[in-house]
Amino acid sequence: MIEQLELLPGYLTAHLQLTLFALLIGTLVSVPAGVLITRHRWLEQPVLGVASVIQTIPSLALLALMVPALAALGFRSIGFFPAFIGLVLYSVLPILRNTVAGLNGVDEALVEAARGVGMTPGQRLRRVELPLAMPVILAGIRTSTVWTVGVATLSTPVGAPSLGNYIFSGLQTRNLVAVLVGCIAAAALALVLDGLVWALGAAVLRRRQGWTRAVLATIALLYLFTGATLVAELRTSNTDQVVVGAKTFTEQYILSEIMSAHIGTVTGAPTRILSSLGSTVAFDALRADEIDVYVDYSGTVWATLMQRHTTATNRAEVLAGVRKFLHDEHGIELVGSLGFENAYALAMPRAQAKALGVTRISDLTAPAATLTIGGDYEFFGRPEWKAIESAYQLQFDEQRMMDSSLMYQAAGSGQVDVISAFSTDGRISAYDLLVLDDELGAIPPYDAIILAGPRLVRERPDVIAALRQLTGTIDADHMRQMNRAVDQDGAGVTSVAEQFLREIRD
Amino acid sequence: MIEIQNLSKRYGDLIAVDDLSLHVEAGELLVLLGGSGSGKTTTLKMVNRLIEPTAGRVMIDGQDVGGIAPYELRRGIGYVFQRVGLFPHMTVGENIAISLTLLGWPPPRIRDRVAELLELVELSPGVSADRRPSDLSGGQQQRVGVARGLAAAPHVMLLDEPFGALDPLTRDRLQQSFLRIRKQLELTAIFVTHDMAEALLVGDRIGIMRDGKLIQIGTPRDLLRSPADDYVRQLIETPMRQAQVVDALLEDTSS
Ligand SMILES: Nc1ncnc2c1ncn2[C@@H]1O[C@H](COP(=O)(O)OP(=O)(O)O)[C@@H](O)[C@H]1O
Ligand SMILES: [Mg+2]
Numbered sequence: 001m002i003e004q005l006e007l008l009p010g011y012l013t014a015h016l017q018l019t020l021f022a023l024l025i026g027t028l029v030s031v032p033a034g035v036l037i038t039r040h041r042w043l044e045q046p047v048l049g050v051a052s053v054i055q056t057i058p059s060l061a062l063l064a065l066m067v068p069a070l071a072a073l074g075f076r077s078i079g080f081f082p083a084f085i086g087l088v089l090y091s092v093l094p095i096l097r098n099t100v101a102g103l104n105g106v107d108e109a110l111v112e113a114a115r116g117v118g119m120t121p122g123q124r125l126r127r128v129e130l131p132l133a134m135p136v137i138l139a140g141i142r143t144s145t146v147w148t149v150g151v152a153t154l155s156t157p158v159g160a161p162s163l164g165n166y167i168f169s170g171l172q173t174r175n176l177v178a179v180l181v182g183c184i185a186a187a188a189l190a191l192v193l194d195g196l197v198w199a200l201g202a203a204v205l206r207r208r209q210g211w212t213r214a215v216l217a218t219i220a221l222l223y224l225f226t227g228a229t230l231v232a233e234l235r236t237s238n239t240d241q242v243v244v245g246a247k248t249f250t251e252q253y254i255l256s257e258i259m260s261a262h263i264g265t266v267t268g269a270p271t272r273i274l275s276s277l278g279s280t281v282a283f284d285a286l287r288a289d290e291i292d293v294y295v296d297y298s299g300t301v302w303a304t305l306m307q308r309h310t311t312a313t314n315r316a317e318v319l320a321g322v323r324k325f326l327h328d329e330h331g332i333e334l335v336g337s338l339g340f341e342n343a344y345a346l347a348m349p350r351a352q353a354k355a356l357g358v359t360r361i362s363d364l365t366a367p368a369a370t371l372t373i374g375g376d377y378e379f380f381g382r383p384e385w386k387a388i389e390s391a392y393q394l395q396f397d398e399q400r401m402m403d404s405s406l407m408y409q410a411a412g413s414g415q416v417d418v419i420s421a422f423s424t425d426g427r428i429s430a431y432d433l434l435v436l437d438d439e440l441g442a443i444p445p446y447d448a449i450i451l452a453g454p455r456l457v458r459e460r461p462d463v464i465a466a467l468r469q470l471t472g473t474i475d476a477d478h479m480r481q482m483n484r485a486v487d488q489d490g491a492g493v494t495s496v497a498e499q500f501l502r503e504i505r506d
Numbered sequence: 507m508i509e510i511q512n513l514s515k516r517y518g519d520l521i522a523v524d525d526l527s528l529h530v531e532a533g534e535l536l537v538l539l540g541g542s543g544s545g546k547t548t549t550l551k552m553v554n555r556l557i558e559p560t561a562g563r564v565m566i567d568g569q570d571v572g573g574i575a576p577y578e579l580r581r582g583i584g585y586v587f588q589r590v591g592l593f594p595h596m597t598v599g600e601n602i603a604i605s606l607t608l609l610g611w612p613p614p615r616i617r618d619r620v621a622e623l624l625e626l627v628e629l630s631p632g633v634s635a636d637r638r639p640s641d642l643s644g645g646q647q648q649r650v651g652v653a654r655g656l657a658a659a660p661h662v663m664l665l666d667e668p669f670g671a672l673d674p675l676t677r678d679r680l681q682q683s684f685l686r687i688r689k690q691l692e693l694t695a696i697f698v699t700h701d702m703a704e705a706l707l708v709g710d711r712i713g714i715m716r717d718g719k720l721i722q723i724g725t726p727r728d729l730l731r732s733p734a735d736d737y738v739r740q741l742i743e744t745p746m747r748q749a750q751v752v753d754a755l756l757e758d759t760s761s
Contacts, residue, residue: 113591115556117605117654118581127604131595 003492004166004181012185014161017230018083018152019193020223023145026091031137033092034099035125044100051093059151062086063158067281071288078277078285080234083155083162090151091144098140102133138201142194149190153182157248157278159285163189168276171405173250173486173493196222242456242463245282245294246275249404250483250493251342251424255295257497259450259467265501266466279378287330292456293467297342298322299444303383308444315341315445322449331454335464336471340424340479343446344384346373347421347433349411360437361392364418368394374416376404384443385420391442408433424476426484448474473504507532508553508662508694513562515548515718522548524718525562533692536723537705539741540715546698547588549715550664553696554583566662581605584655584663588670588698590647592639598624598650599635605658623653626690628683645676652684656691663695669704681707703745714738 037044054062066082075081106129114124130137153164166182169175196219203211242263246256253275260271274291283305285291298315301322302308308321319337326332346361353359356367364371373396379385380399388394400416411419412431421428423435423446450467457464482500485491508530515523523545530536538546551557553564555576564571571579592601600607602623603616611619617635624630627649639647648668655663668684669677685708688695699705705712706726713723714734722734726742733739 109587109589109591110593112556113587113593115576116554116580116585116587116591118577118579118608120577123577123608128593132593 001177001181004175004178007166008181008185011161011163011165011182012189013226013229015149015152015163015186015189016222016226017080017233018087018155018160018162019145019148019189020226021230022084022087022091022148022152023141023193024223025088026144026148027095027141029088030092030095030140031099034096034103034137035130037096037100038103048097048100051096054089055093059086059090060154060157062090063151063154064278064281067158067278067284071284076290077288078159078281078290079274080160080230082158083152083160086158087148087152087155091148094143094147095137095140098136098143099133102136102140103129105136106132135201135205138197142197145193145197146190149186149193153186156276158281159245159274159277159290161274165276168248169253169493171403172248172276173253174405174488175490240269240460242269242271242293242460243291244271244273245277245285245291246273247279247282247294248276249422250426250486251422251479252295253493254482254486254496254500255338255448257493258500259293259295259470261497261501262470263463263466266469267460267462269460269463286332286451286453289453289455291453292460292463293335293450293452295338295448296451297446298337298449299343299384299446301326301449302444303387307383315447318445319447319449326451331457333452333457333464335450335452335467338448338450338470338474338479339472340448340474340476341446342422342424342448342476342479344379344382344443345421345423345438346388346418346436347411347428348418348436349414350432350434352414352417353434353436358436359434360439361388361394361442362439364436365393368396370397371417372396372398372400372415373418373420374400374402374407374410375420376407377401379420387442388438391440424479424483426480426487429480430484430488448479474500507567508696509565509568510549510553511563511565513549513552513564514560515545515552515557516560521718523552523559526715526718526720527562528713528720528723530694530696532694534710535688535693535695535697535708537709537712538696538698538715539700539702539705539712541700544715545718546700546715547666548718550666550696550698553662553664554580554585556580556585577608581609581658582660582662584658584660586648586651586655586663586665586668588666588668590651592647592650592654594639597636597638598629598633598642601639601650602635602653602657604654609658619657623657626656626687627653629653643676645672645680648672648680649683652680652687656687659691661694663693665695665697667698667700670699670701677704684708702741706745714741 033047037047063083063086066086067077070082071077110128110132111124114128119127152162153167155162156164156168163182163186166178170178170182196215200215200219203215244256244260246252256273256275260273263269264271277285282291282294283296286294298318302318306321306325323334326334348358358364380401402410407419408421408425408427408431410416411433421433421435428435450470452464452467482496485496486493510526510528513523513526514521526549538549540546548557552559555571599620602620606616606619620635621630624633624635629646629649633642633646639650642650652668669680672680681704697708709726711723711725712729714721716737722729722738729738729742733742
């Protein structure tokens with residue numbers, strides 16, 4: 001608990017940076033756009049239409065889509081900006097719609113009276129229409145505030161820390177305290193910000209000048225503080241800090257801590273961890289030098305990035321191919337293999353496997369028609385699954401996608417029969433699952449490999465050398481044991497990483 | 507002085523105002539009288555360019571209003587609306603002072619003027635300038651509407667059925683106030699109504715409209731002596747006959 005609360009100021013500040021400025025820009029865009037729409041009626045349908053379509057894009061996807069979009073435009077594509085722009089887009093609709101509704105709702109007679117007393121169109125807008133529409137516009141801003149605070153928790157996978165870090169890593173490491181802290185903090189923040197907008201509206205409408213000033217001052221202070229931290233961060237983010245990336249699962253959190261601590265001790269370079277990155281986000285970020293190093297798996301690069309479908313079961317051959325591909329195509333260096341494989345594997349409860357007489361994947365061909373398979377979000381879309389399906393002629397009764405943190409439990413409790421497990425996951429033994437033999441070699445080898453980005457390779461040979469020292473230091477058992485320590489025994493990621501480093505130094 | 511020359515307004519096939527010409531002398535109050543839909547409001551709004559005419563023109567003090575920026579024109583013309591149209595988010599004082607604010611008067615001068623106007627329309631004492639319009643009765647709101655129209659001491663006032671929506675007693679009180687005010691200020695005004703009794707009470711001359719046309723214009727005496735047609739005769743005789751009926755009733759009961 002204490003450990004979690006220590007993270008709060010950082011995550012909360014990051015969350016505020018995203019939401020406050022997204023709302024500010026969202027409002028500054030939406031209110032004038034709303035005004036424009038009501039002056040030029042033909043714009044109403046197209047503009048509101050576009051805003052509505054943006055709103056229907058699932059928020060997680062909207063934020064994730066900003067990464068390739070920004071990259072294509074040549075901007076910094078992970079971290080604050082994609083999340084920020086996604087949130088701005090997301091904040092627009094409620095404010096826009098309410099601005100239009102508020103202005104349209106102003107009594108015609110009052111608009112005419114405003115013209116009749118000699119107001120110019122601008123005076124009419126400022127003195128009559130906007131003040132009368134204000135309650136409705138503020139209601140839109142409040143809706144937007146609550147939504148934006150909530151959606152901002154999804155900034156984590158695009159590399160922008162937020163209160164979502166608690167939720168993403170908490171769910172993966174089965175740390176419910178972290179998940180709760182994240183949810184409660186986000187809910188509280190939404191209530192506070194919503195309350196501020198409400199208070200502003202109430203004070204303005206009742207014409208309490210003192211109150212209005214007090215609320216405005218509070219809001220201004222919040223912006224000043226948050227803006228200052230943001231500027232400070234954006235300034236320092238280009239220094240010689242080494243940024244270590246991690247995808248969204250326990251093993252990645254542990255490995256990023258290990259690399260970060262090791263780099264720090266050996267080279268003295270300042271390090272920072274950017275965790276819970278989406279799977280493709282991590283690679284794109286490395287390629288663009290927005291992170292410097294992370295761990296990926298040879299088979300993933302082989303199947304997903306190199307689009308190889310031929311089954312090359314030879315570990316060394318895959319490694320060599322991957323190394324050359326990364327170097328030639330992306331300027332990324334494969335620093336070394338950590339010494340274990342974390343492969344996709346099909347697993348099922350041991351008792352059920354025994355009952356069905358299944359030990360190899362080929363034993364599933366016949367019974368598959370009555371079985372349900374569960375996989376993570378990526379799995380059924382990955383080339384490996386296509387390869388397994390066709391190599392073993394598998395036709396499952398049902399395929400269910402679920403979060404990888406829930407998959408093992410689903411298999412353990414019999415809600416699905418077979419899952420796409422990760423071979424190092426501590427929960428395989430915890431739920432007494434049996435890993436089925438891939439005797440046809442449909443699944444490529446997945447050596448855990450340290451990848452270093454172009455800038456790090458060019459500028460920090462010392463860091464590369466330090467990372468190379470980690471080559472071959474972790475075998476599959478050891479990794480499984482560390483994963484299990486975090487997932488099952490509730491050990492902290494940092495302490496597991498520290499203990500590992502102590503062991504290898506002795 | 508207001509000079510309306512061959513003014514027309516068409517909405518598609520509908521002719522709301524049809525080739526209407528008239529003039530209003532300085533210090534004169536002209537009533538436009540006619541049934542609903544006869545084009546009274548449309549005519550009035552073309553004077554301050556709330557509506558642009560299809561044909562014809564309006565001159566005020568010899569100047570074609572078409573050549574004046576609409577908002578400047580309107581700041582010099584007091585307008586009292588059929589549907590009051592007080593701004594609900596402003597105080598009574600701010601409503602009254604709105605054209606003064608737009609003209610850039612300094613706040614102390616505005617305050618004095620608002621106090622003066624509240625007195626003129628008989629709201630003060632009793633209604634303070636920082637009340638909200640929604641706190642007032644219908645009659646009080648219409649008094650504020652009149653005060654707003656008078657605020658900048660305009661050379662011309664346009665009033666569109668200003669007392670139309672009020673109960674008879676309140677209407678009578680406001681009519682009396684208005685008569686006093688217009689004498690005091692020597693207003694040049696066009697006053698729209700559909701009520702002949704009101705027209706006879708406040709108007710120097712009365713113009714009668716039907717189907718967008720001005721069918722007769724003259725003093726009440728002119729209309730009574732030589733009505734242009736049966737419609738005008740009926741219009742002007744109805745209040746007379748009603749008055750006679752009332753008189754007869756009163757005599758019956760007193761004898
Ligand atoms: N904006 C408009 N579009 C179409 N017809 C209108 C419009 N405004 C007024 N009219 C028509 O013009 C005629 C005169 O209207 P108006 O001047 O408001 O009459 P009054 O004030 O005498 O009741 C009516 O038939 C009315 O329906
Ligand atoms: Mg009318």
